[in-house]
Amino acid sequence: MPTFENPLLLFLLWVVLLQAFLLWVYWTWRRRTLQRLGSPALAQRLLQGFSARRFWIKNVLFGLAMVLLVLAIANPRKLVKLPAKEGQGADIVLALDISQSMLVEDVEPNRLELAKRTALKLVQELEGNRIGLIFFAGDAYPQMPLSTDYDAVNSFLQNASPEYIANQGTAAASALELADRMFESNSTAGRGLILITDGENHGENALARAQDARVEGLTVYTLGVGTVEGGTIPVAPRGVKRDVSGQVVHSRLDAAFLRQLAGAGGGKMYLAADGTAAVKTLARDLDRLQKATVSARAKTEYVFYFQWLLLPCLLFLLAEQVLWWRKQKN
Numbered sequence: 001m002p003t004f005e006n007p008l009l010l011f012l013l014w015v016v017l018l019q020a021f022l023l024w025v026y027w028t029w030r031r032r033t034l035q036r037l038g039s040p041a042l043a044q045r046l047l048q049g050f051s052a053r054r055f056w057i058k059n060v061l062f063g064l065a066m067v068l069l070v071l072a073i074a075n076p077r078k079l080v081k082l083p084a085k086e087g088q089g090a091d092i093v094l095a096l097d098i099s100q101s102m103l104v105e106d107v108e109p110n111r112l113e114l115a116k117r118t119a120l121k122l123v124q125e126l127e128g129n130r131i132g133l134i135f136f137a138g139d140a141y142p143q144m145p146l147s148t149d150y151d152a153v154n155s156f157l158q159n160a161s162p163e164y165i166a167n168q169g170t171a172a173a174s175a176l177e178l179a180d181r182m183f184e185s186n187s188t189a190g191r192g193l194i195l196i197t198d199g200e201n202h203g204e205n206a207l208a209r210a211q212d213a214r215v216e217g218l219t220v221y222t223l224g225v226g227t228v229e230g231g232t233i234p235v236a237p238r239g240v241k242r243d244v245s246g247q248v249v250h251s252r253l254d255a256a257f258l259r260q261l262a263g264a265g266g267g268k269m270y271l272a273a274d275g276t277a278a279v280k281t282l283a284r285d286l287d288r289l290q291k292a293t294v295s296a297r298a299k300t301e302y303v304f305y306f307q308w309l310l311l312p313c314l315l316f317l318l319a320e321q322v323l324w325w326r327k328q329k330n
Contacts, residue, residue: 001078002076002077003077003078003079004075004076004077005074005075005076005302005304006075007074009074010071010074012070012073013067013070015066016066016067016070019062019063054323057323061319062316065316065317068309068312068316069309069313072306072310075306076304076305076306077302077303077304077305078302079300079301079302080301080302087128087294088128088292089128089189089291089292089294090189090190090192090286090290090291091183091187091191091292092129092131092192092193092194092286093131093133093134093146093179093182093183093192094119094132094133094134094194094196095133095135095140095176095178095179095195095196096115096134096135096160097195097196097198097225098112098160099136099137099138099162100233100235100241101198101233101251102162102197102198103162103234104226104230104232104233104251105231106227106231106253107225107226107273111198112160114225114272114273115197116157116158118196118225118275118278118279120154120157121279122279122282123153123157124150125279125280126286127150128294130146130147131147131148131150132144132145132179133153133157134175134178135164136165136172136175137162137165137171138171139165139171140171140174140175140177141164141165141178142178143156144156146183146184172195172197172201173205173206175195176193176206176209176213176220176265179213179218183218187292188292189289189290189294190217190290191218191219192218192219192286192289193213193218193220193221193265194221194222194286195220195222195223195258196225197225198225198251198252198253198254199222199224199253199254199258200251200254201257206261207264210261210262211264214264214265219289220262220264220265221265221267222258222259222261222268223269223270223271223278223282224255224258224269224270224271224272225272225273226252227252227253228252228253230251231250231251233249267285268282268285
């Protein structure tokens, strides 16, 4: 059963009813005015060439076009279930840094929002692979196991916030360790981990952990977010973060560390600031990972029908414009 994406817009159908009412008022007034003339012959001469039939056809066509236009902008749709499919893919885990330093506004609108947008684009490019999701700051927490439920991955990414993790910091090693546990030991699929972060690493031996992960068959990629110039970390209501001595904390992209981390993990480093080019290059590199059979879950999606309403709407409007209300002269 079709439904409407914007059902409130159906109230615009009252405009069509208003048009019909105004036409009735006009026609009633017109008839009474002509009757007051008292002479049908005089009325006929005054209305020479006027066709009541064409007049009403034009208005009916216009009314039908408005009805179809309102239905189209209300966007009728139907939810259909797509069958499950099997294909070849790898196992890939996205690890998103949601520490407070990701709120720095040295990129537009801030590091976290840019990271989320980049990750969403990456998920789209990686369809066909199983994708898992980790959020990390001072600790790392799994948000979603390896799956082909890309809608769920996107939903988690869109809602990511530093409020999810109380223990702040940037524990890259914790993310590496957790990611390694998320992969299935009996799977023959290639394993990839993408760390999306500004690279601030607080005293952990992440490089050694990346080397261990590489030995275990995991390839580590890093996606740097931010600038080397950096910026201050905003704190509500309108302040900036300070250290224990009262000095303003200045956060910068640690590109050197991210490059070393990716090298230790057998992968490469990319910059979110490079936009779509970085996403596509990273996706091509991930496509080189060993493939295994992946069963894509059955999913549902909407089929939209607005275009089938707009076409007759345009035809009715065209016919209304072409049709002249006067009679053709003999």
